[in-house]
Amino acid sequence: MVGSDPPGHGSGRALPHVHRHGPASPHPAQAASWSILRMTVTARLSAAVAVSTGLWAIVWLAMR
Secondary structure, rough: OOOOOOOOOOOOHHHHHHHHOOOOOOOOOOOOOOHHHHHOOHHHHOOOOOHHHHHHHHHHHHHO
């Protein structure tokens, strides 16, 4: 169905639909510039503490 509208999308114009993998395979992975999964446990805990502190600061200011 290359170059045609998908069923139910009758816009009247042909849209190219190009895939670079087979129809049965999933999309290939994209390079991530940052991932929490690549952080060390210490860095994750530090980030969690920082976010938690920031959120508690917002709550404290709102209650004030």
